[in-house]
Amino acid sequence: MFGRGSQFHRFFNDPRWALAMVRATVLEAAHPQVGAALLDNSTFVAHPWRRLHNTLVSLQRMFGDDDDTRQREAARLNRLHARLNGTDARNRPYDAMDPQVRAWVVATLFESSVTMCRLSGQPLDQATMERLYSEFRAFYAVLGDDADHLPPTVREFWPYYDRTVEEELENTEALRIILYRLFDHLPAPPLLDKLPTTWAAGRALAGPVIGMITVASLPEPFRRRAGLPEIPGAQTVMQGAYTTAGLARFLPDGWFSTEGVVGLLFQTPDRSGSDDPRAAALTALQGRVKQAGALIRLLAPWPHQGDGEETAPERSADEFFTAVLDQTGDGYLDWPDLAAMARELSSRLDLDEPEETRLYNAYAAWWRELQAALDIDGDGRISRDEYAGAVPSLAGPALIRVAEVLFDATDTDGDQFIDAREYRALFREGFKRTMAGADTRYSRSAFVADFLSFMSGRRRSTAYDPLLAQA
Known part of the structure; x- marks a missing residue:
């Protein structure tokens, strides 16, 4: 069967x-x-x-x-x-x-x-x-x-x-x-x-x-x-x-693969240092498509959206709310949004019990902390305005606990470092980070600091953006 x-x-x-x-x-x-x-x-x-x-x-x-x-x-x-x-x-x-x-x-x-x-x-x-x-x-x-x-x-x-x-x-x-x-x-x-x-x-x-x-x-x-x-x-x-x-059906066997097509769609052409051999070809392809985009704008003027422009390291509070926090796209931050983050991370790491429940519980504790700090009108959810008015409250003890639990789940061999294989399991990319004196390992403190910076500081991240912000 x-x-x-x-x-x-x-x-x-x-x-x-x-x-x-x-x-x-x-x-x-x-x-x-x-x-x-x-x-x-x-x-x-x-x-x-x-x-x-x-x-x-x-x-x-x-x-x-x-x-x-x-x-x-x-x-x-x-x-x-x-x-x-x-x-x-x-x-x-x-x-x-x-x-x-x-x-x-x-x-x-x-x-x-x-x-x-x-x-x-x-x-x-x-x-x-x-x-x-x-x-x-x-x-x-x-x-x-x-x-x-x-x-x-x-x-x-x-x-x-x-x-x-x-x-x-x-x-x-x-x-x-x-x-x-x-x-x-x-x-x-x-x-x-x-x-x-x-x-x-x-x-x-x-x-x-x-x-x-x-x-x-x-x-x-x-x-x-x-x-x-x-x-x-x-x-x-x-x-x-x-x-x-x-x-x-008339194509030769093996010419079409769903896994190959979806894998291609999830490639990004600008992954410097990536171990994926398709990255260079995609960089060249992106250049061709940019030319096509320029031709489209020339023939039929389109609102300029900045094809290929470098993005600033910071994003606005509104953009961060939409791209990262509001996972369900309903315009509010509430428990289903954080549950969706836990679900995505659990899926990436292929967690079993009890690690999966530990991660969900950590996110649940963060939601209770956020709700107490940001839900001003008491409607059980957090609006963009409520979020923008108290952004520093995101980086409380519960978020640190989320980072700690996520590190433990990613560090499958328990050596207190994330190696190339563990990094790839979470981020679906080659290990591009080299810590000073750490021989291409990602320490607990560095992992937690990066996670907190991304989740509370609204800084863009080449690792966490594809994980939590990418469509």
Whole structure:
């Protein structure tokens, strides 16, 4: 059911799968419980590329060859989901551990995979469809839920799917954000982060088209009930997009790799001293794209956004609040934002218990300290104005404790220094820091000082910006 011989693995490196996963995400967000959990806790608005990377890594672990890795990832996902619960705007409870909700998420992945094949003119035969469904049911079972929450056969799956679409899905706020805000305001991936004009021009063309394709591919009963617009020609464009992506089947094996594409998007061309051999090629590529951006501005004047300009080491309080503190992108600092930081750091370091809980607890203590110091109006969250009025309060004892716990989690061999391997695990980069007299090691005091400087002083950091501020 898992590994390189699985049907899922073949789809994972299929270009059509990108369209299918966007569609599946929209169907997930249309479920009231999933939509509420996304809205309250997810970083998909402010950090969509990071969220994409983490999702793909998780799927690779779950569907990979190694069963121990799969079981550890399932345990990590369960710990993550156990922390996501609350009530939505209509005071309805949501719980990310609800087995029926988790079953729906798996169902959308299966159904969207089947739909992508149908829309691209390559419908699955019955045997392949049944094989794929068995793999997704096995994936659901690994999470520890009773497999009976998903119908046992493909024949029984379709009535379950149609019933859920008809009776449970809604035009949620999370769905509207994905369709009408995310694509139109999608931040640049790390590769194009210093080419905002070029990215903005491409996004202005591609964003509305992606949204139109996604809406056109959704089940018609749901589109009608949710009041999603019917754009003339959308079905034709959608069909053409899936068909064109499907032509990748004629490419030689190995020419397209999802992991390779995502890895490229997360490269940055200016990583001096990086041990990644692609850095030099990307530097040259960036120069070419700068020229294209200049041509775009010449032909169609665009608000100047400073392609390739060096940024100052300081950032304004407002920029720091938006880029670093407000992880969920809702305009406020509250516990879900700090929980998102803990979640990202735990994922980077692949922490197990009890280290993961120690990190969450340290962030929880910092949140209590911040709330007591900065929440002037007592509404349970911190606004930009409240933050700007008391910035020094960020660097209290609880933040120091966060830095200490993070250092301990990163220093896996316990020698009180972070070496090249440990540094790379946290920051996804080569070890570029050489401490005087420390033989390329990162001491506890230096690590804590840098972390505090970044989190409280609003100074830019070549290490922490990609970790916590990058989209």
